[in-house]
Amino acid sequence: MSSPIIVAVDFPNTKTAWNFIDRVDPKDCRLKIGKELFTLAGPDFVRKIQSKGFEVFLDLKFHDIPNTVAKAVSAAAELGVWMTNVHASGGSRMMQAAKDALYHFGKDAPLLIAVTVLTSMEQSDLQEIGIAANPLEQATRLAVLAKNCGLDGVVCSAKEVQSFKIRLGSQFKLVTPGIRPAGTSANDQRRIMTPQRAIAAGSDYLVIGRPITQSEDPQKALNDILATLTIK
Ligand SMILES: O=c1ccn([C@@H]2O[C@H](COP(=O)(O)O)[C@@H](O)[C@H]2O)c(=O)[nH]1
Numbered sequence: 001m002s003s004p005i006i007v008a009v010d011f012p013n014t015k016t017a018w019n020f021i022d023r024v025d026p027k028d029c030r031l032k033i034g035k036e037l038f039t040l041a042g043p044d045f046v047r048k049i050q051s052k053g054f055e056v057f058l059d060l061k062f063h064d065i066p067n068t069v070a071k072a073v074s075a076a077a078e079l080g081v082w083m084t085n086v087h088a089s090g091g092s093r094m095m096q097a098a099k100d101a102l103y104h105f106g107k108d109a110p111l112l113i114a115v116t117v118l119t120s121m122e123q124s125d126l127q128e129i130g131i132a133a134n135p136l137e138q139a140t141r142l143a144v145l146a147k148n149c150g151l152d153g154v155v156c157s158a159k160e161v162q163s164f165k166i167r168l169g170s171q172f173k174l175v176t177p178g179i180r181p182a183g184t185s186a187n188d189q190r191r192i193m194t195p196q197r198a199i200a201a202g203s204d205y206l207v208i209g210r211p212i213t214q215s216e217d218p219q220k221a222l223n224d225i226l227a228t229l230t231i232k
Contacts, residue, residue, distance in 0.1 A: 008209030063087035066097035088114035088142035119178030157191035158198035
Protein backbone atom coordinates (compact mmCIF):
# COMPACT_ATOMS: atom_id res chain seq x y z
CA MET A 1 0.00 0.00 0.00
CA SER A 2 1.18 3.50 -0.80
CA SER A 3 0.36 5.48 2.33
CA PRO A 4 -2.12 8.36 1.85
CA ILE A 5 -0.68 10.20 4.86
CA ILE A 6 1.38 13.34 4.45
CA VAL A 7 2.77 14.48 7.80
CA ALA A 8 3.02 18.27 8.25
CA VAL A 9 6.51 18.74 9.69
CA ASP A 10 5.82 22.02 11.51
CA PHE A 11 8.56 22.62 14.09
CA PRO A 12 10.29 25.76 15.38
CA ASN A 13 13.84 24.48 14.69
CA THR A 14 15.67 21.78 12.75
CA LYS A 15 16.74 19.89 15.90
CA THR A 16 13.17 19.08 16.92
CA ALA A 17 12.24 18.47 13.30
CA TRP A 18 15.04 15.87 12.87
CA ASN A 19 14.15 14.28 16.18
CA PHE A 20 10.71 13.69 14.69
CA ILE A 21 11.80 12.71 11.16
CA ASP A 22 14.28 10.14 12.46
CA ARG A 23 11.43 8.40 14.27
CA VAL A 24 9.11 7.81 11.31
CA ASP A 25 9.42 5.41 8.37
CA PRO A 26 9.30 6.76 4.78
CA LYS A 27 7.23 3.77 3.73
CA ASP A 28 4.40 4.94 6.02
CA CYS A 29 4.14 8.62 5.06
CA ARG A 30 5.30 11.52 2.93
CA LEU A 31 6.45 14.73 4.59
CA LYS A 32 5.12 18.26 4.11
CA ILE A 33 7.50 21.16 4.58
CA GLY A 34 5.73 24.46 5.06
CA LYS A 35 6.53 28.10 5.61
CA GLU A 36 7.92 27.75 9.14
CA LEU A 37 10.69 25.22 8.47
CA PHE A 38 11.43 26.36 4.94
CA THR A 39 11.98 29.92 6.20
CA LEU A 40 14.23 28.57 8.96
CA ALA A 41 16.20 25.96 7.08
CA GLY A 42 15.66 26.41 3.33
CA PRO A 43 16.26 24.13 0.34
CA ASP A 44 19.17 22.19 1.91
CA PHE A 45 16.82 20.92 4.58
CA VAL A 46 14.42 19.67 1.90
CA ARG A 47 17.30 17.95 0.05
CA LYS A 48 18.41 16.19 3.24
CA ILE A 49 14.92 14.91 3.92
CA GLN A 50 14.66 13.61 0.35
CA SER A 51 18.02 11.87 0.75
CA LYS A 52 16.49 9.93 3.68
CA GLY A 53 13.94 8.46 1.27
CA PHE A 54 10.96 10.75 1.95
CA GLU A 55 8.88 12.30 -0.82
CA VAL A 56 8.29 15.97 0.00
CA PHE A 57 5.23 18.17 -0.46
CA LEU A 58 6.62 21.73 -0.49
CA ASP A 59 3.66 23.65 0.93
CA LEU A 60 4.57 27.29 0.35
CA LYS A 61 1.16 28.22 -1.11
CA PHE A 62 2.51 30.67 -3.65
CA HIS A 63 0.21 33.66 -4.22
CA ASP A 64 1.69 36.50 -6.28
CA ILE A 65 1.73 37.89 -9.81
CA PRO A 66 1.91 35.21 -12.54
CA ASN A 67 5.60 35.77 -13.39
CA THR A 68 6.74 35.52 -9.75
CA VAL A 69 4.68 32.39 -9.07
CA ALA A 70 5.91 30.72 -12.27
CA LYS A 71 9.53 31.29 -11.21
CA ALA A 72 8.87 30.05 -7.66
CA VAL A 73 7.18 26.88 -8.87
CA SER A 74 10.06 26.28 -11.26
CA ALA A 75 12.51 26.60 -8.35
CA ALA A 76 10.46 24.04 -6.40
CA ALA A 77 10.68 21.67 -9.38
CA GLU A 78 14.48 22.12 -9.50
CA LEU A 79 14.53 21.00 -5.88
CA GLY A 80 12.96 17.71 -6.95
CA VAL A 81 9.94 17.84 -4.69
CA TRP A 82 7.02 15.46 -5.22
CA MET A 83 4.28 18.08 -4.90
CA THR A 84 3.97 21.86 -4.55
CA ASN A 85 1.16 24.38 -4.49
CA VAL A 86 -0.28 27.82 -5.19
CA HIS A 87 -3.38 29.66 -3.96
CA ALA A 88 -6.24 29.26 -6.44
CA SER A 89 -7.44 32.71 -5.42
CA GLY A 90 -4.42 34.07 -7.35
CA GLY A 91 -6.63 33.46 -10.39
CA SER A 92 -6.45 31.49 -13.61
CA ARG A 93 -3.68 33.53 -15.28
CA MET A 94 -1.47 32.89 -12.25
CA MET A 95 -2.27 29.16 -12.12
CA GLN A 96 -1.76 28.79 -15.87
CA ALA A 97 1.65 30.49 -15.63
CA ALA A 98 2.61 28.09 -12.82
CA LYS A 99 1.51 25.07 -14.87
CA ASP A 100 3.34 26.32 -17.98
CA ALA A 101 6.54 26.80 -15.96
CA LEU A 102 6.58 23.05 -15.23
CA TYR A 103 6.17 21.97 -18.86
CA HIS A 104 9.87 21.51 -19.59
CA PHE A 105 10.37 19.30 -16.51
CA GLY A 106 8.29 16.62 -18.27
CA LYS A 107 7.69 13.54 -16.16
CA ASP A 108 10.00 14.93 -13.45
CA ALA A 109 7.63 17.85 -12.75
CA PRO A 110 6.12 17.87 -9.27
CA LEU A 111 2.37 17.55 -8.86
CA LEU A 112 0.95 21.07 -8.87
CA ILE A 113 -2.12 21.67 -6.75
CA ALA A 114 -4.06 24.74 -5.62
CA VAL A 115 -5.37 25.73 -2.20
CA THR A 116 -9.11 26.46 -2.35
CA VAL A 117 -10.44 27.66 1.03
CA LEU A 118 -8.12 27.12 4.01
CA THR A 119 -9.42 24.47 6.39
CA SER A 120 -9.01 26.96 9.23
CA MET A 121 -11.75 29.12 7.68
CA GLU A 122 -15.50 28.98 8.17
CA GLN A 123 -18.35 31.04 6.78
CA SER A 124 -17.75 34.03 9.08
CA ASP A 125 -14.08 34.20 8.03
CA LEU A 126 -15.11 34.35 4.37
CA GLN A 127 -17.68 37.07 5.10
CA GLU A 128 -15.00 39.11 6.87
CA ILE A 129 -12.95 39.24 3.64
CA GLY A 130 -15.91 40.11 1.45
CA ILE A 131 -16.86 36.64 0.20
CA ALA A 132 -20.58 35.96 0.49
CA ALA A 133 -20.36 32.33 -0.68
CA ASN A 134 -20.22 29.53 1.89
CA PRO A 135 -16.99 27.44 2.13
CA LEU A 136 -18.31 24.66 -0.15
CA GLU A 137 -19.47 27.12 -2.81
CA GLN A 138 -16.23 29.10 -2.71
CA ALA A 139 -14.02 25.99 -2.67
CA THR A 140 -16.00 24.56 -5.62
CA ARG A 141 -15.55 27.73 -7.64
CA LEU A 142 -11.78 27.70 -7.04
CA ALA A 143 -11.40 23.94 -7.61
CA VAL A 144 -13.16 24.16 -10.99
CA LEU A 145 -10.85 27.04 -11.93
CA ALA A 146 -7.78 24.99 -10.90
CA LYS A 147 -8.94 21.99 -12.93
CA ASN A 148 -9.59 24.18 -15.99
CA CYS A 149 -6.00 25.47 -15.69
CA GLY A 150 -4.71 21.90 -15.90
CA LEU A 151 -3.56 21.58 -12.30
CA ASP A 152 -3.28 18.12 -10.78
CA GLY A 153 -5.60 18.69 -7.85
CA VAL A 154 -6.56 20.90 -4.94
CA VAL A 155 -6.18 21.34 -1.21
CA CYS A 156 -9.64 21.36 0.34
CA SER A 157 -11.51 20.17 3.41
CA ALA A 158 -12.50 16.51 3.54
CA LYS A 159 -16.04 17.86 3.93
CA GLU A 160 -15.87 18.85 0.25
CA VAL A 161 -14.37 15.73 -1.29
CA GLN A 162 -17.53 13.75 -1.95
CA SER A 163 -18.93 16.57 -4.06
CA PHE A 164 -15.56 17.26 -5.74
CA LYS A 165 -14.94 13.63 -6.77
CA ILE A 166 -18.28 13.61 -8.61
CA ARG A 167 -17.80 17.02 -10.17
CA LEU A 168 -14.06 16.94 -10.96
CA GLY A 169 -13.39 13.25 -11.62
CA SER A 170 -11.38 10.53 -9.93
CA GLN A 171 -8.00 11.56 -11.40
CA PHE A 172 -8.10 15.06 -9.88
CA LYS A 173 -6.18 14.77 -6.58
CA LEU A 174 -7.90 15.90 -3.39
CA VAL A 175 -5.44 16.72 -0.62
CA THR A 176 -7.12 17.30 2.72
CA PRO A 177 -5.66 18.93 5.83
CA GLY A 178 -7.88 19.55 8.87
CA ILE A 179 -7.73 15.84 9.72
CA ARG A 180 -8.39 14.97 13.35
CA PRO A 181 -8.63 11.48 14.86
CA ALA A 182 -11.76 11.19 17.04
CA GLY A 183 -11.32 12.83 20.42
CA THR A 184 -8.32 15.00 19.48
CA SER A 185 -8.27 18.80 19.60
CA ALA A 186 -9.29 20.74 16.47
CA ASN A 187 -6.77 23.47 17.42
CA ASP A 188 -7.16 26.33 14.91
CA GLN A 189 -8.83 24.11 12.28
CA ARG A 190 -12.54 24.61 11.51
CA ARG A 191 -13.58 22.26 8.68
CA ILE A 192 -12.32 18.95 10.10
CA MET A 193 -12.92 15.24 9.63
CA THR A 194 -11.50 11.99 11.01
CA PRO A 195 -8.93 10.11 8.86
CA GLN A 196 -11.27 7.17 8.40
CA ARG A 197 -14.21 9.30 7.22
CA ALA A 198 -11.99 11.43 4.98
CA ILE A 199 -10.67 8.37 3.12
CA ALA A 200 -14.17 6.88 2.90
CA ALA A 201 -15.42 10.16 1.41
CA GLY A 202 -12.72 10.09 -1.29
CA SER A 203 -9.67 12.02 -0.04
CA ASP A 204 -6.54 10.99 -1.94
CA TYR A 205 -4.09 12.33 0.64
CA LEU A 206 -4.55 13.24 4.30
CA VAL A 207 -2.35 16.05 5.63
CA ILE A 208 -1.87 15.48 9.35
CA GLY A 209 0.34 17.56 11.60
CA ARG A 210 -0.10 17.98 15.33
CA PRO A 211 -2.00 14.74 16.04
CA ILE A 212 1.17 12.93 14.91
CA THR A 213 4.02 15.40 15.47
CA GLN A 214 2.99 16.23 19.05
CA SER A 215 2.55 12.58 19.97
CA GLU A 216 5.04 10.95 22.35
CA ASP A 217 5.42 8.09 19.88
CA PRO A 218 4.88 9.48 16.36
CA GLN A 219 5.39 6.17 14.54
CA LYS A 220 2.74 4.57 16.77
CA ALA A 221 0.36 7.50 16.15
CA LEU A 222 0.94 7.02 12.41
CA ASN A 223 0.40 3.25 12.63
CA ASP A 224 -2.76 3.71 14.69
CA ILE A 225 -4.21 6.04 12.04
CA LEU A 226 -3.16 3.78 9.15
CA ALA A 227 -4.84 0.85 10.88
CA THR A 228 -8.20 2.69 10.77
CA LEU A 229 -8.07 3.27 7.01
CA THR A 230 -9.65 1.18 4.31
CA ILE A 231 -7.84 2.06 1.08
CA LYS A 232 -9.81 1.34 -2.12
O1 LIG B 1 -6.20 24.60 4.02
C1 LIG B 1 -5.13 24.26 4.55
C2 LIG B 1 -3.93 24.26 3.88
C3 LIG B 1 -2.79 23.85 4.52
N1 LIG B 1 -2.82 23.45 5.81
C4 LIG B 1 -1.56 22.99 6.42
O2 LIG B 1 -1.70 21.65 6.86
C5 LIG B 1 -1.09 21.45 8.12
C6 LIG B 1 -2.13 21.00 9.11
O3 LIG B 1 -1.53 20.80 10.36
P1 LIG B 1 -2.34 20.31 11.65
O4 LIG B 1 -1.34 20.38 12.75
O5 LIG B 1 -2.80 18.91 11.35
O6 LIG B 1 -3.50 21.24 11.84
C7 LIG B 1 -0.40 22.77 8.49
O7 LIG B 1 0.95 22.66 8.09
C8 LIG B 1 -1.10 23.81 7.63
O8 LIG B 1 -0.23 24.84 7.22
C9 LIG B 1 -4.00 23.46 6.49
O9 LIG B 1 -4.07 23.12 7.68
N2 LIG B 1 -5.13 23.86 5.84
